[in-house]
Amino acid sequence: MKKIILFLAIVATFTTIGLAQAKKDDDIKSNMANILRSDLKQRVQIDETSAGNMVWLFGAKITEIPGTTTPNLIKVKIFGQDYKVQIATSTNIVGSSGSKSAADLSEFSVGDIVNVYGTLDSADYFLVRAKNIHNVSIQKPYTVVNGKILSIATSTSSFTMEAKKAGTSTLLVNTDSNTKIYAGKTLKSFSDLQVGMKVKIRGIWDRALSKIQALLVRINPTKTEEDDD
Numbered sequence: 215m216k217k218i219i220l221f222l223a224i225v226a227t228f229t230t231i232g233l234a235q236a237k238k239d240d241d242i243k244s245n246m247a248n249i250l251r252s253d254l255k256q257r258v259q260i261d262e263t264s265a266g267n268m269v270w271l272f273g274a275k276i277t278e279i280p281g282t283t284t285p286n287l288i289k290v291k292i293f294g295q296d297y298k299v300q301i302a303t304s305t306n307i308v309g310s311s312g313s314k315s316a317a318d319l320s321e322f323s324v325g326d327i328v329n330v331y332g333t334l335d336s337a338d339y340f341l342v343r344a345k346n347i348h349n350v351s352i353q354k355p356y357t358v359v360n361g362k363i364l365s366i367a368t369s370t371s372s373f374t375m376e377a378k379k380a381g382t383s384t385l386l387v388n389t390d391s392n393t394k395i396y397a398g399k400t401l402k403s404f405s406d407l408q409v410g411m412k413v414k415i416r417g418i419w420d421r422a423l424s425k426i427q428a429l430l431v432r433i434n435p436t437k438t439e440e441d442d443d
Contacts, residue, residue: 256292260334267334269342271297276326280317290328298341299330308348320390323423326351355424357419359385360435363411371404375413386425387415397433406433 256273274290274297301307307319322328324349329348335341361375364384377385389395395402407413414435415430 268354269334271330307348359415395431
């Protein structure tokens with residue numbers, strides 16, 4: 215109990231000096247292009263329950279992601295304090311669309327702002343075993359971009375494209391098993407993509423990192439398909 219009281223006192227101190235501390239934490243740029251101002255308000259809440267100490271981290275900044283698969287142990291910073299967040303295969307990972315899934319962390323990037331809910335480790339008060347983690351850095355679920363493929367990386371199932379209407383000249387497009395690739399009404403595969411092809415991409419856009427997680431790729435879209443958002 216003494217440790218919990220001491221920990222809460224430390225958290226209260228961090229809360230008081232949080233704004234001053236935050237000015238010093240500019241080593242990692244936050245991906246804030248699409249974040250609501252309310253999501254940037256940092257807050258730590260700890261409730262002592264019969265199931266253990268429940269903790270909420272609001273507005274934490276990701277500082278390290280070892281990989282995209284689960285289980286995983288990522289690091290976040292809030293009020294200048296580093297926390298470790300343990301993500302299990304059962305953790306609800308909430309991305310830009312707002313839907314929950316026990317999936318991978320492929321949408322997450324260093325610098326993203328996240329909200330974390332979970333249990334506090336009984337021995338390490340800066341280790342959170344996450345039940346939910348919500349990435350608030352990407353708020354717009356769908357973005358449509360037209361352009362031309364510049365290069366293809368088969369090993370990562372990704373390609374770069376000359377983007378239009380994206381505020382950037384080059385855009386990285388990531389695909390996965392959920393990405394649908396069409397030429398007209400014919401379903402295609404990633405291997406059908408070629409440098410120089412015109413494509414239309416519908417997906418989840420991380421504006422800060424100039425990348426998009428593709429949900430749909432149309433090869434050589436018609437004028438009607440280009441204009442259809």
